[in-house]
Amino acid sequence: MKNKSSNNFPYIPNTDTEKQLMLDAIGVSNFVDLVKEIPAKYINPEIDIPEDLSEQDLVKLLESISSKNRSIASFDASFLGAGVYDHYVPSIVKSIVQRGEFVTAYTPYQPEVSQGTLQVGFEFQTFISEITGMDVSNSGMYDGPTAFAEACLMAVRIKRNKNIGVLHSVDEKLVDVLKTYTMFQDVNIIKIEKDQLDKDDLNLSCLAFQNPNSVGEIEDIKKITELAHKNNILAIAHVSPIYHGMYESPGKYGVDIVTAEGQSLGVPTSFGGPFIGLFASKKEYIRHMPGRIIGKTKDKDNNDAFVLTLQTREQHIRRENATSNICTSTQLISLIVTVYLATLGKYGFNELAHLCYQKAHYAASEISKIKGFEIYNKKFFNEFVIICPDYPRNINNFLLENNILGGKDVSKRINNGLMIAVTEKNSKHQIDRLINCLGNYKC
Amino acid sequence: MLKNHNNNTKLLLDISNEGRRAFTLPECDVPSQEITDKDNLISNINLPEVSQLDLVRYFTNLSQKNFSIDTNFYPLGSCTMKYNPKVNDQIASLDGFSGIHPYQPQETVQGAIELLYDLQKLLGKVTGLEGVSLSPLAGAQGEYSGLLIARMFHESNGDSKRNIALVPDSAHGTNPASAKMAGLEVVTVKSDEEGNIDIENLKELANEKTAVFMITIPSTLGIFEPNILEITKIIHENGGLVYADGANLNALLGLVKLSDLGVDICHSNLHKTFSTPHGGGGPGSGPVMVNSKLKKFLPYPVAEKNNNDYNLIKPENSIGTINGFYGSFLIAVRAYSYIRSLGKNGIKSISENAIINANYIQSQLKDFYEVFSDRYCMHETVISAKKQKKNGISALDIAKRLLDYGVHAPTMYFPLIVEEALMIEPTESETKETLDNFISIMLKIHDEVTNSPEVVKNAPHNVFHKRLDEALAARNPILKWKK
Numbered sequence: 011m012k013n014k015s016s017n018n019f020p021y022i023p024n025t026d027t028e029k030q031l032m033l034d035a036i037g038v039s040n041f042v043d044l045v046k047e048i049p050a051k052y053i054n055p056e057i058d059i060p061e062d063l064s065e066q067d068l069v070k071l072l073e074s075i076s077s078k079n080r081s082i083a084s085f086d087a088s089f090l091g092a093g094v095y096d097h098y099v100p101s102i103v104k105s106i107v108q109r110g111e112f113v114t115a116y117t118p119y120q121p122e123v124s125q126g127t128l129q130v131g132f133e134f135q136t137f138i139s140e141i142t143g144m145d146v147s148n149s150g151m152y153d154g155p156t157a158f159a160e161a162c163l164m165a166v167r168i169k170r171n172k173n174i175g176v177l178h179s180v181d182e183k184l185v186d187v188l189k190t191y192t193m194f195q196d197v198n199i200i201k202i203e204k205d206q207l208d209k210d211d212l213n214l215s216c217l218a219f220q221n222p223n224s225v226g227e228i229e230d231i232k233k234i235t236e237l238a239h240k241n242n243i244l245a246i247a248h249v250s251p252i253y254h255g256m257y258e259s260p261g262k263y264g265v266d267i268v269t270a271e272g273q274s275l276g277v278p279t280s281f282g283g284p285f286i287g288l289f290a291s292k293k294e295y296i297r298h299m300p301g302r303i304i305g306k307t308k309d310k311d312n313n314d315a316f317v318l319t320l321q322t323r324e325q326h327i328r329r330e331n332a333t334s335n336i337c338t339s340t341q342l343i344s345l346i347v348t349v350y351l352a353t354l355g356k357y358g359f360n361e362l363a364h365l366c367y368q369k370a371h372y373a374a375s376e377i378s379k380i381k382g383f384e385i386y387n388k389k390f391f392n393e394f395v396i397i398c399p400d401y402p403r404n405i406n407n408f409l410l411e412n413n414i415l416g417g418k419d420v421s422k423r424i425n426n427g428l429m430i431a432v433t434e435k436n437s438k439h440q441i442d443r444l445i446n447c448l449g450n451y452k453c
Numbered sequence: 454m455l456k457n458h459n460n461n462t463k464l465l466l467d468i469s470n471e472g473r474r475a476f477t478l479p480e481c482d483v484p485s486q487e488i489t490d491k492d493n494l495i496s497n498i499n500l501p502e503v504s505q506l507d508l509v510r511y512f513t514n515l516s517q518k519n520f521s522i523d524t525n526f527y528p529l530g531s532c533t534m535k536y537n538p539k540v541n542d543q544i545a546s547l548d549g550f551s552g553i554h555p556y557q558p559q560e561t562v563q564g565a566i567e568l569l570y571d572l573q574k575l576l577g578k579v580t581g582l583e584g585v586s587l588s589p590l591a592g593a594q595g596e597y598s599g600l601l602i603a604r605m606f607h608e609s610n611g612d613s614k615r616n617i618a619l620v621p622d623s624a625h626g627t628n629p630a631s632a633k634m635a636g637l638e639v640v641t642v643k644s645d646e647e648g649n650i651d652i653e654n655l656k657e658l659a660n661e662k663t664a665v666f667m668i669t670i671p672s673t674l675g676i677f678e679p680n681i682l683e684i685t686k687i688i689h690e691n692g693g694l695v696y697a698d699g700a701n702l703n704a705l706l707g708l709v710k711l712s713d714l715g716v717d718i719c720h721s722n723l724h725k726t727f728s729t730p731h732g733g734g735g736p737g738s739g740p741v742m743v744n745s746k747l748k749k750f751l752p753y754p755v756a757e758k759n760n761n762d763y764n765l766i767k768p769e770n771s772i773g774t775i776n777g778f779y780g781s782f783l784i785a786v787r788a789y790s791y792i793r794s795l796g797k798n799g800i801k802s803i804s805e806n807a808i809i810n811a812n813y814i815q816s817q818l819k820d821f822y823e824v825f826s827d828r829y830c831m832h833e834t835v836i837s838a839k840k841q842k843k844n845g846i847s848a849l850d851i852a853k854r855l856l857d858y859g860v861h862a863p864t865m866y867f868p869l870i871v872e873e874a875l876m877i878e879p880t881e882s883e884t885k886e887t888l889d890n891f892i893s894i895m896l897k898i899h900d901e902v903t904n905s906p907e908v909v910k911n912a913p914h915n916v917f918h919k920r921l922d923e924a925l926a927a928r929n930p931i932l933k934w935k936k
Contacts, residue, residue: 018798018799019795019802021538021799021881021882022799022802022803022806023882023883023884024806024810024881024884024885028884028885029809031885032809032812032813033809035813036812036815036816036829038829041805041808044809044812044829045677045831046829047676047678047828047829048677048708048709049681049682049709049713049714052709052714053708053709054708054801055581055709055713057578057579057710057797057800058797059575059578059579059796060793060796061797061798062794062795062796062797062799063793063794065540065794068540068544069540069543071793072547072786072789072790073547073549075549075568076548076549076550076564077564078567079549079550079553079561079562079563079565080557080561080562081548081549081552081553082552082553083548084548088554090554090556092556094555094556094778096554100475102476102505102509105509106509106512106513108542109512110521110522110523110524111516111517111521111523112519112732113521113523113537113542113732113733114521114522114523114730114731115519115520115521115522116527116532116534116731116861117731117734117735118734119529119862120520120852120853120861120862121923122853122856122917122918122919122920122921123518123520123525123913123916124519124520124733125518125519125917125918126515126517126518126519126733127519127733127734129462129464130512130515130733132464132932132934133464133465135932135933136464136933136934139932139933140498140500141498146930146932149734152590152591152594152735152736153590153776153777154777155774155776155777156590156594156776156777183774183777187774187775187776187777189773190752190772190773190774190775193601193604193635193636193773194604195634254498255498256494256495257490257493257494257495258493258494258495262493271777278552279551279552279553279554280550280551280782280783281550281553281554281562281565281778281779281782282555282777282780282782283555283590283736283776283777283778283779283782283783284590284735284736284738284781284782284784286736296930302734303932304932305927305930305931305932306926306931306932307921307922307923307926308922308925309918309919309920309921309922310919310920310922311918311919313462313918314462317921317923319926319930320930321927322927325593325626325627325629326625326867327626328630329629329639330629330630330632330633330639331633332630334630335593335596335597335627335630335633335634336591336593337591337592337593337626337627338592338593338722338724338731338734338735338737339591339736340732340734340735340736341733341734342730342733342734342735342736343732343735343736345732349512351500352465352475352501352503352508353476353505353508354475355473355474355475355476355500355501355503356469356497356498356499356500356502357474357497357502358474358475358477358478359498359500361478364481365478365479365481367486367488368483368485369483371486372483372484372486389489410558415557415561418556434479438483
């Protein structure tokens with residue numbers, strides 16, 4: 011039924027007639043004359059991929075692929091976290107982030123026509139500085155783990171010491187990315203055990219830790235930071251942003267560089283990406299910082315406006331001497347985070363943290379009453395580890411049979427450990443179902 | 454263009470008003486739990502208190518201070534600002550894609566892994582490099598992964614003395630920056646006056662210490678390297694690997710496979726060639742692709758199919774994990790959807806139209822602006838404002854003047870080897886009418902350079918702001934809100 015016009019692709023508008031007009035203007039008779047420098051024997055190869063699809067057929071195909079996934083919402087409840095959390099996303103966030111003016115702009119290289127992107131970025135830096143308690147934030151990194159790795163490399167540059175100290179309780183994923191980021195660089199990654207923390211002869215550029223740590227336990231930020239500073243090394247904290255909605259910021263304790271996974275701030279779980287890495291530091295280290303930074307300036311009429319600044323740190327100017335190779339990062343995700351934080355606001359963000367805390371502690375206290383189950387943590391926020399009477403994978407399978415997405419198996423760290431995350435989205439009813447199921451579990 | 458209609462740089466904390474709310478949270482439905490750790494509790498954080506309507510207006514008004522593909526012609530060279538189909542955004546927002554957790558059991562996310570597997574296949578077919586990992590989160594991460602693969606390959610051959618990356622002087626800045634991160638020493642290869650790789654210089658530099666040669670195809674000058682087969686042969690004879698920066702593959706889609714040209718490793722930016730939106734600076738995705746002998750070094754994860762099961766696996770000698778999870782999944786969804794919508798004929802049509810459009814612009818401008826090379830270009834053309842410079846007008850001035858006419862500026866001062874460069878990439882998405890309009894604006898500006906240079910020198914006049922003082926921002930960094 012197709013009326014075959016010369017042009018069948020909605021995204022490629024020029025007709026054969028127009029193409030010919032252009033070829034004539036160029037002064038060639040056909041397209042092949044334009045690409046004669048490509049070795050003739052390799053031109054126009056057979057590409058074995060499927061034929062084109064109409065939009066309707068495309069949507070049908072992709073819907074059928076997506077329906078082979080079970081989304082979090084399709085379960086009766088989910089307690090999966092471990093760095094990626096299912097929080098409620100306000101409608102305004104979803105609506106604003108669809109605006110084509112934000113979505114289809116490039117990196118703001120022409121600031122006079124990019125003030126939307128730039129001002130949002132400035133708001134983002136403001137909010138992240140507030141939450142972390144740091145002097146300055148950049149405009150975002152790829153994700154939490156890469157931000158963490160870049161922070162450690164930044165400490166190496168600042169201290170000119172190739173030893174990176176990482177507290178043993180840091181998530182193995184962060185350490186893995188750090189290893190890949192430093193694979194052929196002359197640096198050492200040194201795991202620091204808790205009992206080494208009283209020493210005062212640490213020869214390191216930094217002491218990097220995670221709070222809450224990889225099993226949800228709250229670390230003593232004050233003590234770790236003081237120890238780092240006593241040894242003249244930098245303290246790097248990889249934090250949960252929502253935890254700092256109810257507890258003092260890492261900046262208050264003197265931490266030098268703060269990184270975080272920003273996903274929890276309005277970004278869908280998205281099978282792991284795209285997310286955003288948060289990165290903030292003390293002012294004195296700013297010229298060592300990776301990533302883009304937005305600053306305030308004036309136009310010729312003396313109006314305030316915003317621009318990319320301190321670009322002499324970056325690869326497009328410094329090439330191999332840049333602070334990082336990062337170029338495209340996560341500007342649109344920073345828009346999500348900015349709208350999310352502005353929507354929650356001064357008290358809402360604090361209330362959110364309390365809701366997560368209350369629900370998680372209710373869940374833990376009820377689970378601790380079930381025979382055979384124990385809570386590992388002494389101090390935690392919205393995530394804790396249950397020591398189970400059986401392998402965590404068996405518990406998770408049992409929960410799955412009951413249409414519950416269980417926790418993260420952390421038995422590599424804690425024998426029979428199952429880490430449970432609770433957010434404001436988990437109703438009491440859902441938590442009670444989890445408790446009920448665990449109560450019915452038979453080894 | 455609306456001028457100064459909302460030229461209000463008040464920030465959210467400036468319009469914040471004690472007691473306003475944009476959102477309420479649900480009541481706590483569990484019995485109250487005592488907070489055991491009462492030290493260091495805080496009761497609020499310095500975030501704004503603004504009504505929901507005011508927030509919507511604030512961000513909507515800000516959005517209108519952007520040029521974007523949806524609103525303006527955006528011929529920003531090397532960035533491939535093509536149309537970003539709306540259907541792809543709609544598909545990416547399906548709950549079955551955006552609402553899945555990366556730690557879910559693999560049997561509950563088979564559709565997601567199937568999509569990654571199929572996209573790997575499609576990218577492998579297009580480039581001829583069939584080992585693919587979609588993990589890299591942007592071009593620079595794809596590059597870094599590719600370079601680690603090269604190093605691991607040499608090490609596995611007991612050839613660990615190879616520590617030099619040869620990089621052309623026309624390369625993008627991420628090339629040398631990534632090479633440095635990979636512990637490689639960067640040695641620059643010269644271009645000849647035609648903009649091609651200087652073969653004699655390459656022969657002198659290639660030796661038993663060459664780990665990898667990084668080449669951008671087409672080069673950042675927008676031209677195809679006519680000696681490509683000889684170049685890749687020289688590198689291979691010296692035991693090195695050829696890395697192609699295929700960030701922008703728009704010119705090559707369906708026209709020629711990188712593998713046939715002798716390329717061993719490449720990356721490609723899904724946020725350029727494969728139409729996923731740029732988002733004002735990301736998120737992107739920069740898959741890395743390799744030939745079969747390098748497959749086992751790919752970063753985690755690679756999607757595999759066994760019978761009817763899809764799995765994410767870590768290749769045997771993988772360089773490791775380069776980010777939190779499995780790459781920019783929702784970007785991969787959009788790119789997959791894009792390739793499937795165009796199919797094999799559409800893919801070929803992209804490169805053909807992109808090349809014709811760029812050459813059309815070049816042919817119409819070359820009598821007025823110096824064109825770097827009088828050869829036919831590929832998907833973009835690099836012109837120079839050298840002639841205009843004699844009237845005191847720089848590439849920057851011309852770029853700013855274009856904004857007044859509602860066109861986003863081309864890439865300026867890149868590649869570095871061209872004086873007063875303006876790099877123009879129209880893409881295949883634009884109609885002949887749009888190209889003709891752009892050409893007539895460029896000719897108008899050319900006239901202005903002679904007849905009213907001050908107008909160009911002081912541009913822009915009609916957009917939201919006059920020219921900004923970038924030096925001031927760096928001299929006196931103000932990086933967050935202050936009362």
